[in-house]
Amino acid sequence: MKTSDHLGHTKRTQKDYSLSFKLKLVEELELGLLTKSQAKLKYGIQGDSTVTKWLQKYGNFDWEHQSPKTMSKTPEQKILELEAKVKLLEKQKARAEHLAERADKKVIIFDMLVDMAEKEYDIEIRKNYKPELSKTSKKTKKRP
Template identity: 80%
Template sequence: MELPENNGYNKRTQKDYSLSFKLQLVAEIEQGFLTKSQAKTKYGIQGDSTVTKWLKKYGNFDWEDRTFYPMSKTPEQKILELEAKIKLLEKQKARAEHLAERADKKVIIFDMLVDMAEKEYDIEIRKNYKPELSTASKKNKKKQ
């Protein structure tokens, strides 16, 4: 009975790798000589997460914190974004001016209607307060 050929591929376990090997592999990856997948292929490491576990355990980088740092934008991209913001702000300004103009027109129309109602029905709708003190304030002053 013949044994199947391995074609240079030996099945290994975590226990087969020495600490010095793991540290060397981690150093190679952190120095940028290899990626995780290249190291896995080069050294015949089978598990998908084996190298990642070694990086977390023995590496100098914080492999747990995977915060996203967006790439810096080119000046052309920044200009396009700023132009889009300018257009948006111009639209918002025009809308605000339109609403302010409508509000002013409403106030004028309301004043005209109140004037017409006062003349038509001969009553005072608007209250005309004089800058004198109110009666409650006058009583408080006399008590002191």
């Protein structure tokens, strides 16, 4: 064991603990008599992961096949989340409707300006293309 004179405490490593001590501690944790932090304080264990490593090595829990723990939500929590989503979607819908209405107004104003410019300057700004068949497609239609 290493001692630190100026701090007044003993610095220990995992090798300083006996196997029987580790097994006893793991048993206390698995029985729910202590939490990891309580065990650290009670026995003066300094490392944050020391107790976890002992649990993995000597405990009864199958750490290799552990499935992630997800806390199930209560119906009230689910309702609150869904209500928040509904409010968000309503805001997004209102914004989209506002932008669509604004775009429609812009189109109307643009059309009015083009009409005014055509009358004022007596020119045709809009091109009115009539769909006509190309010469090659006319020829192919006549052959059958």
